[in-house]
Amino acid sequence: MNKVIVSDSPHIRGVRTTKGIMLDVCIALLPACIMGCVYFGWKALLVLALSCISCVASEMVYQLCLKKKFKTILAEFDFTSLVTGMLLGMCLHSNVPWYVPIIAGVFAIVVVKMLFGGTGKNIVNPAITGRVFAFISFQAVMISGWAMPTIKAIKPLAGNITSGATPLTQMLGNGVENIGISNLDLFLGTGVMGCIGETCKLALLAGGIYLVVRKVIDWKWPVIYILTTGVMTVLINSIAIKSFAINTFLPSILSGGLFLGAIFMATDYVTSPYTNKGRYVYYPILGVVTALLRHFTKIEVVSFAILLMNLFVPLINTYIRPRIFGEPTLSEKIKAKRQAKQAAKAAKVEGGEAK
Amino acid sequence: MKAKKGKLFRRGIHIADKKQYSKMSYIQDAPVPEILSISLAQHIGKPADPIVAVGDLVKQGQLIGQASGFVSANVYSSVSGKVIAIEKRPNPRGQTSDYIVIQNDFEYDALSLEPLTDREPKTIIERIKEAGIVGMGGAGFPTFIKLSPQTPVDTLVINGAECEPYLTCDYRLMIEHTSEVVQGIRLLAKALSVTNIIIGIEANKPDCIELFEQYDDIQVAVLKKAYPMGSEKHLIYCCTGREVPVGKLPADAGCVVQNIATAFAVYEAVEKNKPLYERVLTVSGKCIGNPSNLRVKFGTSFEFLFDYCKLDTTDLTMLICGGPMMGSTLLSSDYYTRKTDSGLLALDSTEVDFKDPSPCIGCGRCASVCPMKLLPMAIDFYTQAGDYEGAKKYGGVLNCIECGSCAYVCPARRSLVQSIGLAKSQLRKK
Structure with missing residues (x-):
């Protein structure tokens, strides 16, 4: 008889693998990357390429330093570092100097991911932390020098182009009336300044739908995050101007990096809660935190908000867990407690009478 | 109704x-081999005590193992013949127990209950x-x-x-x-x-x-x-x-x-006053030339059954006793049918997808399919760290029914059921 495999049950497995899922995420990111390159030209392509190469290369070099064989590194390559590289490039703007994506990429992979133990062990999202690191370290180049879409044909459909500030900073600083651009333009990214991957919401949405169809993410979570951010912004503005500010709803969710963050970064498996119950707690809080931080800091804070909330994920994972099949439900528990209390009371009264 | x-x-x-593969095939009587090895531990609980000795002549349906203790069961001879040995052998799960080896005389001299x-x-x-x-x-x-x-x-x-x-x-x-x-x-x-x-x-x-x-x-x-x-x-x-x-x-x-x-x-x-000495069992899988449902006498060797159903060894990858989700893999076909075996499978490389485990990415698929609503990834995490109490407290490991749904969907191919088994046995030891 020839050799047979002996393993633990189950002996048949599903078709999904980590590699396949991460490849799906890369495919879903492509439309937004392509639109970024169309809008912002070859410089955008350069930034994306640099950050991808930096991330993938630093992961491989790190593993080589751990004396892993190059063959096994290639065999174990699971596209997670490529996803990090693409996301990192997408949340930089196209005019950043060449060293920014490289340094941010090395930081994201080596410090945030590999030092914590590699794939699945990082406590915060590497791409977001890389961006925040670059934002703090190279503040001058990160918040100024936004590129205008280079191709002349892509002009805003309505309104004027204000140079020097993104629509979101414009809105946060000077109020929604001075945003100077229509919601449709914000949705399509035409004539909108911003980071490479975040301006074309249509492309991001297409990628998100691909992920939902491939069952990589659940549609509920990005939707919950985006909606709570919008509703919270409306609420805050209504209180500030003492009248119902519904006109801030669409601009607030369509500008800035909210779509990119909600679809691709907040839904990152490693740094989001692993039960649905936990996710129902996580995403609304994330939305509220984003809206509040945006209002008080007057800058784009989606990445900061996600980074902050990432740190609470272990807490949510530990204390919020589903009801085990056969465990009493919450109402049953309360009922049992009340009955026990009454029984104790009755016993006490009886005891007193006996005395 | x-x-x-x-x-x-x-x-x-x-x-x-x-x-x-085997849905349309009628239940047929499997041929009986010359030598049968009947296990005395075919159930949960204490193995039965042998009440025959080497050299004894036994009849089909004769009591050969007496239940010992409360949680135990009687074992009957499935053929008539001569007891040629009583020896310790491993079962598919790796535990050893006593087996009564009987030389079949092909008389089928049957004894029935009153x-x-x-x-x-x-x-x-x-x-x-x-x-x-x-x-x-x-x-x-x-x-x-x-x-x-x-x-x-x-x-x-x-x-x-x-x-x-x-x-x-x-x-x-x-x-x-x-x-x-x-x-x-x-x-x-x-x-x-x-x-x-x-x-x-x-x-x-x-x-x-x-x-x-x-x-x-x-x-x-x-x-x-x-x-x-x-x-x-x-x-x-x-x-x-x-x-x-x-x-x-x-x-x-x-x-x-x-x-x-x-x-x-x-x-x-x-x-029919017939004690339990045979059962119906499915032999299936892509490597089986003739998938069938057989009425098999306990003690028949798996090898004999595989031969009868025309096992094709060219692309044989895995032999399983039981179902593919909860059964156990066989090291060889040198084991013997027991009361609990409902299937014998021989799978080829297209059916078995064996990959080494990679790190957990926390996707939560295991928790979303767990029928008991446990947290398999937490059980795995705490068990790997040697914290079995944590696996019990945060994962609820003791409620696991070991159905294997979590490991089936795991994209990182973690050996979740193995971790659960380890945590359970360690917790039981305490």
């Missing part, structure tokens, strides 16, 4: 049932105990203990789900021996003194549902095809809507669950 729709349990997984005079609950239970009947779905818990529950019981649930892929032995029994199975079910109900009988059958067996609908005292519950529908707790939930409380037995929810094969064995023991 007209079939009712069963309730749905949340979660679980959907697997291709792959029953087409006919019963009445059909009182006590007599039926006594007969079931005497015939050595155990739960034949895989666990092997002695049936007579299940039939004398500590708490009042009002419902008998019969497990006709057969949710494991490939296996068709219960299906064939339901089709070919409907009236016998029904009589067995009625005897079980009588032993429990209940009148409410529900049989749960998955929707992929419409012919079985039709057959059981003709009986007025049996309620058919049509279950959605999902794995693990055959799990006791989920079957009870889907058939009656009751949840078995955490850490309690089905009897605490007023139910007793019995398997189709067990019901058939009860019928044979009570009406």
